[in-house]
Amino acid sequence: MSMAGRFAMLRGDGLGARVMRSSLLTVGGFGFSQVVRLASNLILTRLLFPEAFGLMSLVMVFLMALHQFSDVGAIPAILQSKRGDDRDFLDTAWTMQVLRGGGLWLVACALAWPMSRIYDAPELALMLPVAALTSVIDGFRPTAMVTANRHLMLGRVTLLDMFVQLSGVIAAVVLAWWWGSVWALVVSALVGSLVQVWLNTQFLPGPRNRFVWEEEARKELFSFGKWVLLATIAGFFYNQADKILMGKALPLDVFGVYNIGFFWASFPLMLGYMVTQKILIPIYRDTPPKESAENFARLRKMRVAVTALLLGCVGVFALGAVWLVQLLYDSRYEQAGAVAVVVACAQMPVLIVMTYDQAALAAGDSKRFFVLALSRAVLVWIGLLIGLEFAGLLGALIGQGLSYFAAYPVVVWLARRMGAWDGLHDLGFGLLALALASLALWVNWGAVSGLAG
Structure with missing residues (x-):
């Protein structure tokens, strides 16, 4: 064109x-x-x-x-x-x-x-x-x-x-x-x-x-x-589970370092929330995916574009976070780069399914939207509590990431009810996310392993 x-x-x-x-x-x-x-x-x-x-x-x-x-x-x-x-x-x-x-x-x-x-x-x-x-x-x-x-x-x-x-x-x-x-x-x-x-x-x-x-x-x-x-x-x-639990379990200076790391890793997540909350309810309201194959195809194109953008952003941050933090901050924040790497990798499952959340609200079905929100909250608290108990900060970050993945069946349940689920999209980008996370952890393993201490 x-x-x-x-x-x-x-x-x-x-x-x-x-x-x-x-x-x-x-x-x-x-x-x-x-x-x-x-x-x-x-x-x-x-x-x-x-x-x-x-x-x-x-x-x-x-x-x-x-x-x-x-x-x-x-x-x-x-x-x-x-x-x-x-x-x-x-x-x-x-x-x-x-x-x-x-x-x-x-x-x-x-x-x-x-x-x-x-x-x-x-x-x-x-x-x-x-x-x-x-x-x-x-x-x-x-x-x-x-x-x-x-x-x-x-x-x-x-x-x-x-x-x-x-x-x-x-x-x-x-x-x-x-x-x-x-x-x-x-x-x-x-x-x-x-x-x-x-x-x-x-x-x-x-x-x-x-x-x-x-x-x-x-x-x-x-x-x-x-x-x-x-x-x-x-x-x-x-x-806010991470802020509530880590704010209580970690010293304030370590908690402050975590927040600097989260600041970096949260860029793609914030962009995703902003786009989906401002754009998707009007789209789902005017072109319900259940109504026609044409509507579903149009939403698929939008979903692929949004997910590719978000995963690309988080992949870049995950790969370069340690180097970037070392370049921009002093020694008080040296662990923030490693935190950013793990948080970015953990958030990849959330970014892949982010475009499904608003479908229920657009259809006026706030009850199913609540069920999804409740399921995610319960799972993330379980993951953080177990992680903090057994491995401190690093364990909490890992537990948080696993909880995001565990919520996927509930996301599928809601998306199928709204006629919005796209399994091919999720599989393709899921494999891409796995490759990006593995590469980021391998490149930054020296810094990430230091969080265990």
């Missing part, structure tokens, strides 16, 4: 053109954010100490728990609902989010002192209530952000996200240089939230949200959201 033909495919209002534009914008925005994130990480590791990253990780785990333990699924509900463009429906969802944000802050204040005792970190008693103010601010995010996602019109949203990212990073670096304290990370998070709400309220099209409580909208949101709430709770224990 000529270059002119490729550009022509990006124009127009059809689903294909919107998917391509949205995918390119999502990947481009992600690339920009990771460059900024990397630059800030390199600067902050020189201005702050490893324990600061361990403390901030505990704060973020706690805030994530509050958010996910109260998530009624407003965003996926708007994305898939027939009333997703109705103003009263949107304003009711926004009102619920505002009330939820205030409630989360009160809970954070109540639990701050107990959390500081559990983790033997007195700083948490004050850090948690201040950091939890982000929940209050985030409750005022305009639903116009979700509306743009619903219609795969992400250009302006992506641009605004770039400004938000820059504002938070600049605040973190300036404050870290000034204070030399973990409080720089806390306050910069507040700055980022404030900038995000203000920018998106001012510059996204559509009427501003107002306080509305329509009973019909509330019933639909809660009916869909009750299983999403349970799924997000399970998702929290799945995604």
Whole structure:
């Protein structure tokens, strides 16, 4: 196809053109954010100490728990609902989010002192209530952000996200240089939230949200959201299990090193989550794979492209992580490269099946989505607990990887129900992932074996 033909495919209002534009914008925005994130990480590791990253990780785990333990699924509900463009429906969802944000802050204040005792970190008693103010601010995010996602019109949203990212990073670096304290990370998070709400309220099209409580909208949101709430709770224990268990079992400096390693290995995983969450629900909603062979074939092409991109990225990181960390960081973080290698290899099974997860939500079947999230959470906790008990940090990383693989039968069950499962895709990329992981571990074995000590 000529270059002119490729550009022509990006124009127009059809689903294909919107998917391509949205995918390119999502990947481009992600690339920009990771460059900024990397630059800030390199600067902050020189201005702050490893324990600061361990403390901030505990704060973020706690805030994530509050958010996910109260998530009624407003965003996926708007994305898939027939009333997703109705103003009263949107304003009711926004009102619920505002009330939820205030409630989360009160809970954070109540639990701050107990959390500081559990983790033997007195700083948490004050850090948690201040950091939890982000929940209050985030409750005022305009639903116009979700509306743009619903219609795969992400250009302006992506641009605004770039400004938000820059504002938070600049605040973190300036404050870290000034204070030399973990409080720089806390306050910069507040700055980022404030900038995000203000920018998106001012510059996204559509009427501003107002306080509305329509009973019909509330019933639909809660009916869909009750299983999403349970799924997000399970998702929290799945995604944050490593932070919860390692944060308790490992010294803060070792935990901080783990977080630097995870920072590197998480690039492809974050890209995958961003693409699937922003793009796949509208695609599955408009072209259900059960409906026709043509729809299934179209989804297969998309799935192959996404998986190839993600595996390629994680393979590069797995092969070069040790060298990269040695180049960019000082001796305090020397083990972070080995951590990144093992985490990257462990995440490969997740990346292969990532495009199946949103099929159930797009079909309005949040119950099956919950079953998958719960299964993954149980398995990852088992893997981490057994690994930590018998082999410390390295054992935990291995157990985590095996748990991802063990969840595959449940993924197949959900994907088959939605008519989305593609066994040929999974087999081909599974073999490729095995080869990449083996090569990465062989190349970096000297550093990886050092984690056992």
